[in-house]
Amino acid sequence: MRIILSGYTGHMGREVRASAERAGYPIVAGVDAMAKEPDDICVLSFDDCTAEADVIIDYSHHSMTGKLLDFAEKRNLPVVLATTGQTEEENARILEAAKKIPIFRAANYSLGIATLADLVKRALALYPDAEIEIVEKHHDRKLDAPSGTALSLFNAVKEVRPNAVANLGRSGMGKRTEDEVGIHAVRMGNIVGIHEVMIGTQNEMITLKHEAFSRGVFADGSVKAAAFLAGKPAGLYDMKDLLREGD
Template sequence: TIEDTLNYATKTKTPLVIATTGFNDEELGKIKEASNIIPIFHSSNMSLGVNVLIKLVKEAAKALNKFDIEIIEKHHNKKLDAPSGTAVMIANGVKEVLPDSEYVYGRHGRSDKRNSNEIGIHAVRCGTIVGEHTTIFAGHDEVVEIKHTAQSKDIFAKGSIEAAKFLVKQEAGYYNMNNMLG
């Protein structure tokens, strides 16, 4: 469990890279609390490219704030959670820029028109797709898409190694990709 991992890491003063999703508020609180003792790097997605995508999406949301925004994520047919943690990270990035945004998961059963403050989030599960995330900004007569495709899971390991190299040079604290990427 995350509690066992945090207990071990704080007792041994071991810096910790956390690259998983699905923590509840209590668990997130314990992670933040442990970061007062040891350096902790936490990201729901360890891909350097995805984290740059989130920065780009935030910039686009600032500039295209009157556009409709939709997020489509695709993964393999064995993935359990929907939407993905990465799709939620992207949506949260938009919400930082446009705080009145409301998440709408899919459109099934809806019979009203789209509200201007919606962020549509859609999950596709099929085949062996490692991961694909597209953020669509659709305005009057123009569309901008920002997309990332993971072609193998190697990118997550590479990002985790880069995070560990970054983390061992840090003091106790809570770090993420924004800290590492500058």
């Protein structure tokens, strides 16, 4: 499996390069507008990318979504989207592209986070009246808040409770509403990623927590997702599909 890596020189780009090497998959090209010294492997834009490949892994910036998908459609290449923070217009573009090419999209490529989301849904089925809070913690350089992973966990809640309403960073006066789910973001230091889902009643509380110790876990997951896409028809895939295939 030959990989084009978008976001080649970034923190996650370096992790994906190491993960792909461990798995025996060559990075045949890198695309990175922020590259200080483009070379035979890394170019500044998709317009300059001529390498033959089997898949694209994207860890760049959501503003690159349109150009990335234009290139992927032209070359008929599957895409692993690991960038978050897309606008409504960019999300619509992703859905449009998924009609033509296979796209794997996840806010978090850790298998542990996928397991956490599954546990949350199981717990809520047992505690239909419990209150829910989501807390995410990341390093002080992370740009988007709340994290895409926190929002994906909220979406897992909504699968069980369709009427759930997100309250981002609760503030001001007023009682908690029945359908409210608080989502809180912490930014400090060098935290790789911590996500907690608290499920509580008046008498007890369950806290489900996932902590990533290194970015390598996300890189490994995205490389597995790239391998998963091999031979898949056009469509939108996520971690549930990857876990299901492993059952």
